[in-house]
Amino acid sequence: MTAAIYAIGDIHGRYDLLQKALQEIARDSPDAANPGANPGATIVFLGDYIDRGPQSREVVSCLMRGPRRDGDRWICLKGNHEQMAWDAHQPGGNRHFWLDNGGDATLDSFDGTMPAGVLAWFRDLPLSHGTEQHFFVHAGIMPGVPLEAQDDETLMWIRHRFLDDGRDHGKHIVHGHTPSYFAELKPNRTNLDSMAFQTGRLSVGRFDRGVKSGPTRLIEVMA
Numbered sequence: 001m002t003a004a005i006y007a008i009g010d011i012h013g014r015y016d017l018l019q020k021a022l023q024e025i026a027r028d029s030p031d032a033a034n035p036g037a038n039p040g041a042t043i044v045f046l047g048d049y050i051d052r053g054p055q056s057r058e059v060v061s062c063l064m065r066g067p068r069r070d071g072d073r074w075i076c077l078k079g080n081h082e083q084m085a086w087d088a089h090q091p092g093g094n095r096h097f098w099l100d101n102g103g104d105a106t107l108d109s110f111d112g113t114m115p116a117g118v119l120a121w122f123r124d125l126p127l128s129h130g131t132e133q134h135f136f137v138h139a140g141i142m143p144g145v146p147l148e149a150q151d152d153e154t155l156m157w158i159r160h161r162f163l164d165d166g167r168d169h170g171k172h173i174v175h176g177h178t179p180s181y182f183a184e185l186k187p188n189r190t191n192l193d194s195m196a197f198q199t200g201r202l203s204v205g206r207f208d209r210g211v212k213s214g215p216t217r218l219i220e221v222m223a
Contacts, residue, residue, distance in 0.1 A: 013054055
């Protein structure tokens with residue numbers, strides 16, 4: 001397996017940018033068809049695949065199908081928007097909260113009805129992925145709490161208590177969730193949410209598995 005691992009920030013219904021990001025990763029990473037190359041790439045998607053942008057259905061269909069290139073491995077994490085969509089469809093769920101936060105665009109892309117299989121996929125998505133030197137998560141972590149003891153709400157929703165804390169968290173934290181016009185590269189964390197639905201820019205980081213640091217390459221695809 002290649003020593004690199006890729007992470008893609010919040011897609012928010014921009015299938016056009018997702019396609020470009022996957023093409024760039026394919027060009028950047030070893031090809032299983034090349035003799036002697038380490039096959040494929042590991043890609044971590046940081047959540048928030050839906051809402052706000054116009055192509056949520058296409059994004060979800062792509063991610064649910066999985067990689068098309070031999071040797072690639074995809075890890076799809078749960079974002080707060082996937083959780084909101086799931087919650088909105090449960091008895092007593094706050095449907096208006098989801099719709100007011102971009103769920104109306106998702107519902108439109110699915111012709112007014114969310115398939116049960118899609119909602120079940122949202123429900124079952126993992127909340128984090130760890131390697132020896134990196135911790136991938138949608139929103140962030142609670143500083144001072146061991147990574148293995150983080151609670152679900154923190155991993156999907158936290159902002160300032162995490163963002164404003166400059167301490168070393170034991171691993172470099174790779175996250176999205178907090179919108180920024182460009183990716184944010186900090187000594188202890190990397191934020192890859194570059195507001196794709198608004199800016200037309202989707203950020204991808206390539207990380208060296210063996211080094212506790214930010215991306216060795218930042219790839220930003222544009223509309």
